[in-house]
Amino acid sequence: MHLDKELHLLAVNNFNTSLRFDPYFPFTYYHRGRAWAMLGQYITAFSDFDEAIRLKSDSVSAYFERGVWKGELGQFTSDAMIMNSCINHISF
Numbered sequence: 586m587h588l589d590k591e592l593h594l595l596a597v598n599n600f601n602t603s604l605r606f607d608p609y610f611p612f613t614y615y616h617r618g619r620a621w622a623m624l625g626q627y628i629t630a631f632s633d634f635d636e637a638i639r640l641k642s643d644s645v646s647a648y649f650e651r652g653v654w655k656g657e658l659g660q661f662t663s664d665a666m667i668m669n670s671c672i673n674h675i676s677f
Contacts, residue, residue: 589623596620611640615647622654630654 600617603610618633634651637644 593620593623597624609640611637611644611647614640615644615650618647619650622650627654627658 597617597620600613600620603613604617607613614633614637618630618637621627621630621633631651631654634647634654637647638651641647
């Protein structure tokens with residue numbers, strides 16, 4: 586097994602453990618989503634990004650990651666809407 590894949594799987598397992606202790610921590614869903622995306626498990630990643638956004642609606646990073654990975658799948662219309670939502674949540 587490739588080392589990167591092993592590390593991402595280890596990360597997913599660690600995030601799963603973390604969520605057993607605190608299932609309401611949005612950053613865990615965000616980071617687990619990134620690990621799933623790196624493993625090519627996009628649908629699972631989108632679910633985690635959505636949960637991070639549900640728990641923290643101003644999570645610009647989760648909007649951004651979801652948009653990037655949807656773009657990777659060629660879902661550009663959806664991607665544009667997500668990126669627009671991301672921009673709307675940025676406060677200066």
